[in-house]
Amino acid sequence: MAHSRNIHLAADLSFLHTDYLWRLPGSWIGYPYYGTSEFYEDVARLAERGIMDMLFFGDTGGTSEDFGGTHDAVVRLGAKWPRHDMTPMIPLMARVTKGVGFAMTMSTTYHHPFHCARVFNALDHVTRGRIAWNAVTSAYKAEAANYGFDVMMDHDQRYERAQEFLKVACALWDSIEPDAFVGDRDQGIYCDPAKVHRIDHRGDYFNVRGPLPALPSPQQRPVIIQAGLSGPGMKLAADYADLQFSTRRTLPSMQQHRRALDEKLAEAGRSPRDIGVLWSIRVQVATSASEARAKEAAYLAAVPPEAGLVEMSQQFGVDFSQAREDMTLADFADAVASQKGNLGTFEELLKTVDPKQTVREFGSRFMVDRILVASGTPAEIVDRLEELHEGSGANGGFILGRGFSAMDNIREFVELVVPELQKRGLSKTKYAGSTLRENLNA
Numbered sequence: 243m244a245h246s247r248n249i250h251l252a253a254d255l256s257f258l259h260t261d262y263l264w265r266l267p268g269s270w271i272g273y274p275y276y277g278t279s280e281f282y283e284d285v286a287r288l289a290e291r292g293i294m295d296m297l298f299f300g301d302t303g304g305t306s307e308d309f310g311g312t313h314d315a316v317v318r319l320g321a322k323w324p325r326h327d328m329t330p331m332i333p334l335m336a337r338v339t340k341g342v343g344f345a346m347t348m349s350t351t352y353h354h355p356f357h358c359a360r361v362f363n364a365l366d367h368v369t370r371g372r373i374a375w376n377a378v379t380s381a382y383k384a385e386a387a388n389y390g391f392d393v394m395m396d397h398d399q400r401y402e403r404a405q406e407f408l409k410v411a412c413a414l415w416d417s418i419e420p421d422a423f424v425g426d427r428d429q430g431i432y433c434d435p436a437k438v439h440r441i442d443h444r445g446d447y448f449n450v451r452g453p454l455p456a457l458p459s460p461q462q463r464p465v466i467i468q469a470g471l472s473g474p475g476m477k478l479a480a481d482y483a484d485l486q487f488s489t490r491r492t493l494p495s496m497q498q499h500r501r502a503l504d505e506k507l508a509e510a511g512r513s514p515r516d517i518g519v520l521w522s523i524r525v526q527v528a529t530s531a532s533e534a535r536a537k538e539a540a541y542l543a544a545v546p547p548e549a550g551l552v553e554m555s556q557q558f559g560v561d562f563s564q565a566r567e568d569m570t571l572a573d574f575a576d577a578v579a580s581q582k583g584n585l586g587t588f589e590e591l592l593k594t595v596d597p598k599q600t601v602r603e604f605g606s607r608f609m610v611d612r613i614l615v616a617s618g619t620p621a622e623i624v625d626r627l628e629e630l631h632e633g634s635g636a637n638g639g640f641i642l643g644r645g646f647s648a649m650d651n652i653r654e655f656v657e658l659v660v661p662e663l664q665k666r667g668l669s670k671t672k673y674a675g676s677t678l679r680e681n682l683n684a
């Protein structure tokens with residue numbers, strides 16, 4: 243999916259005005275973020291000015307009670323809450339743009355492949371070939387509880403179901419051949435029945451006859467993203483994905499990830515260029531390194547001291563409010579594993595965080611250090627992006643994680659960092675084609 247060595251660019255729009263950002267100067271507290279599309283249309287136009295490949299909405303459908311046993315902290319602080327369904331924003335953003343693509347998340351654990359195939363076929367039509375699907379297995383108890391599960395399905399079983407889900411969804415997208423539509427008024431033929439096929443799938447989780455009752459969409463299948471970091475997650479990506487998101491936190495860890503993915507790709511009969519990795523990174527632009535540090539300090543001062551621990555509880559399904567002064571991340575490894583949740587992400591922390599650091603110390607910086615960071619002047623940021631990109635095989639690019647100010651963060655990136663990337667020949671200066679797949683390969 244990343245056939246060139248260009249740095250591909252995406253931005254994560256999942257938490258633009260939650261996660262304490264609503265407290266900061268510049269946030270539009272009270273603005274109807276979910277009732278009007280202007281904000282998102284502006285973000286889409288901005289991203290398009292920076293020839294960014296994709297805007298992404300993550301999704302989980304629960305209200306976490308992991309921190310302190312109630313939802314008080316997440317609701318009071320706006321920590322990854324609320325979580326609206328952002329699908330309606332996609333066609334609205336697509337209408338005001340021509341090149342930037344859009345990624346939506348849908349769970350393989352709680353939805354049905356027929357519904358998924360149908361929705362993404364429709365989104366591919368309406369975006370004129372610019373849609374991607376982030377296929378997630380959903381690692382959160384609070385979400386499981388909303389979909390009727392008292393006990394969350396086991397991690398590896400979720401991936402087993404996901405394998406079958408992806409197989410069925412892809413078969414449905416392929417059940418109508420690209421040239422099935424005839425539209426011949428004289429002969430009275432709408433579509434060629436010989437080019438529309440039943441799939442007759444009967445499996446452990448799903449029975450689906452097919453075909454998909456839809457016209458083939460511009461990309462036929464959406465661009466498929468899978469962000470699993472564990473063994474079964476990497477296998478699912480290697481079998482089906484075009485792109486991976488990854489939260490590796492250091493260059494050696496990125497290199498190790500890329501090697502592991504390439505091995506899994508070889509086992510699946512695919513090649514390294516079949517999957518580009520977009521590494522999650524927080525970019526903080528400033529006029530100097532000290533100004534970047536000052537922005538970070540202002541952000542940390544605006545969030546409550548327990549913010550990081552609330553987020554960690556939510557992410558790993560364990561109550562970090564119980565962390566005593568001397569406890570380290572390793573002390574929570576068994577508890578996290580027993581929750582069957584975000585295993586891959588916690589293992590990454592165990593591998594990359596100083597083992598002597600206490601959970602409380604780490605928690606106080608979790609909001610700013612949980613993923614890769616590039617901060618400083620545009621030139622310093624591009625130096626860092628180039629180092630990480632080249633060092634990890636120049637096969638993909640970056641997804642911008644939450645910055646300190648929703649709109650300004652993306653604007654500063656587009657206005658200050660992208661020109662430097664383009665000047666050095668690291669990112670493209672125009673869209674290569676009309677579909678997301680074409681642009682991700684250019």
Ligand SMILES: Cc1cc2nc3c(=O)[nH]c(=O)nc-3n(C[C@H](O)[C@H](O)[C@H](O)COP(=O)(O)O)c2cc1C
Nearest residue numbers: 300301347378380469470471472475487488585586
């Ligand atoms: C950038 C990024 C975005 C993600 N978005 C979601 C999401 O929207 N919903 C979700 O349930 N999981 C999301 N995940 C979690 C992954 O799907 C995956 O569960 C996680 O990386 C742990 O890997 P594992 O499932 O193999 O243990 C995301 C991960 C990354 C790196």
